[in-house]
Amino acid sequence: MATRKKDEYKAPVRDFLSDIAKIVEGALAPNPDRVRSYAEHLAGRLTEAGEVVAARRLERALGRNSARPVSLSQGGGGALPVDSESRMPLADEEYVVELETTPVLPQYVKEGLDKFVSYISAADCFIANGVGISASLLLYGPPGCGKTMAARQIAQQLELPLVTARADSLISSYLGSTAKNLRLLFEHAIARPCVLFLDEFDALGKMRDDDRELGELKRVVISLLQNIDAMGPEHVLIAATNHEHLLDPAIWRRFAHKFKLDYPGPEDREILLSQFFGNFVEKRDLPVLALLTEGISGGELLEMSREAIRGALLSSSPQIDLGGFLSSIGLSRPNGLAWHKLDSAGRLAALHEAGHGGITQAELARLVGKNQTYVSRVLKKIKHDQ
Ligand SMILES: Nc1ncnc2c1ncn2[C@@H]1O[C@H](COP(=O)(O)OP(=O)(O)OP(=O)(O)O)[C@@H](O)[C@H]1O
Ligand SMILES: [Mg+2]
Known part of the structure; x- marks a missing residue:
């Protein structure tokens, strides 16, 4: 069997334009017989040109829609089938x-x-x-x-x-x-x-x-x-x-x-958060948020970011409340961190743990609203207690 390339099967559309135009005229008239006869003619010519799939498609449409022309505004496929008991569309x-x-x-x-x-x-x-x-x-x-x-x-x-x-x-x-x-x-x-x-x-x-x-x-x-x-x-x-x-x-x-299609990885979470938040979050915060949202689906991220944006809009703030967002991340998990119930040291510990140690001290300081000296002191204590 000789193998031919994909494009060799694409017969030029212009060869079929006159049939197509006549079918359109018939459909608009409407004149189902005219549609049918030109569509049959077109199917024959497509077969001759080697466009077997297209020809079969047309023949099938002709077989099923013998009495009526195809209407694009109806979706071309007739009324939606319904469940005979509930009458709900399937x-x-x-x-x-x-x-x-x-x-x-x-x-x-x-x-x-x-x-x-x-x-x-x-x-x-x-x-x-x-x-x-x-x-x-x-x-x-x-x-x-x-x-x-x-x-x-x-x-x-x-x-x-x-x-x-x-x-x-x-x-x-x-x-x-x-x-x-x-x-x-x-x-x-x-x-x-x-x-x-x-x-x-x-x-x-x-x-x-x-x-x-x-x-x-x-x-x-x-x-x-x-x-x-x-x-x-x-x-x-x-x-x-x-x-x-x-x-x-x-x-x-x-x-x-x-x-x-699994939970998004950190890079994809960063892209999603950037799309969902737009200018409501500073670019520099995205990697940290991505790190902290492990195990959260795109759908949940969308909902959480919308909620945070609603909060920002209500308080006429140009940016979301990061603390509130972090809290919603925690609360969405079974053993979630209830951000608003934690003191600064607790927040630091939670962020440090959730970020697997990957969040810099400067970022941690910003997220909990403290200076770096404080952060380094608390982290040292956490290490010491472990
Ligand atoms: N990978 C993704 N990329 C972009 N947006 C996503 C992604 N995953 C989820 N979303 C966002 O979340 C919404 C919900 O996702 P979608 O409905 O496609 O999920 P699903 O896998 O079909 O969920 P379900 O199993 O509940 O039907 C999407 O409309 C989109 O806004
Ligand atoms: Mg779905």
């Missing part, structure tokens, strides 16, 4: 994903996610060379560490609509209905290209906790596996979970790409 849909900031992640995770995006973008090439593509990604890790954000970024980079299903809305209290909901959801998603995002995916695994649910869970897992296997290469599946150990091993294996 998913949210965003046609164009917008992100204000990009996730701050370790380099190897960033590279892995970028590679996933390049894989999907090169789907035509892989298929034409007979190696196929596995367009499924599992993001796992503790809450608030950027899984939802990363999934949204991928949809944005791929310029695909994002269909977000919350597993808890999929789970129906009626026997057999969860599997049906899954089928409805997947049918909705594969009606046109999109990223199907199964957020909070562990909710399905949690059915294991209830004995009565076990039979239902088996059916759900089988249904999920079948639905995943039936997805075409032009459909991207992303799932996110906080409890990867609750996932059925067969489901775990279905995801060709898996990344753990």
Whole structure:
């Protein structure tokens, strides 16, 4: 089999423009028959040009939307499926994903996610060379560490609509209905290209906790596996979970790409704090704050920094109250340091310990509002007492 390069499969768009223009005219008229006949014509020409994936995508859209033209304002995929009992939608849909900031992640995770995006973008090439593509990604890790954000970024980079299903809305209290909901959801998603995002995916695994649910869970897992296997290469599946150990091993294996998004390291915490605080914190304080926020997720950092900024705004101060912020860091942990209850020596000891000795005496002096002589005296005493 001769291997060809990715770009050789990109037939020039101008070859298809007249068909596309006629489809648009038909959709606006609206004249579904005209849309259908030109779309069929276009699918045939795409196949001839070797754009198999694009052609199949169109054919599938034609098969599913035989009676109506595709409307971008409706998201192109028809009404959202709902749970037959609660009538709650099984998913949210965003046609164009917008992100204000990009996730701050370790380099190897960033590279892995970028590679996933390049894989999907090169789907035509892989298929034409007979190696196929596995367009499924599992993001796992503790809450608030950027899984939802990363999934949204991928949809944005791929310029695909994002269909977000919350597993808890999929789970129906009626026997057999969860599997049906899954089928409805997947049918909705594969009606046109999109990223199907199964957020909070562990909710399905949690059915294991209830004995009565076990039979239902088996059916759900089988249904999920079948639905995943039936997805075409032009459909991207992303799932996110906080409890990867609750996932059925067969489901775990279905995801060709898996990344753990963990608590941010000190460098990433510094970047996040700098983004969240802006000018409300002096640059020189960021490394210390990063040092002291070990084990705190990006989501928690965001909330804490917002709270501190609210405090500053209320007191018309240009900067946050560092002491208050340090206190909130302590209080968010099980054995947290209640900053406001500590005297200067106690604060010094707490900072010294939390910073693993990495905070300079000058910084410590500033943080507790004392001079360096005082700091050096207290530190000597701490050392002596140990
Ligand atoms: N790595 C990160 N980079 C940038 N911002 C982050 C990061 N992690 C968390 N955040 C901030 O925290 C918010 C919550 O993060 P997100 O919802 O993506 O977490 P999650 O991993 O999906 O959490 P959960 O498991 O609870 O669903 C984000 O909107 C973002 O503002
Ligand atoms: Mg999330």
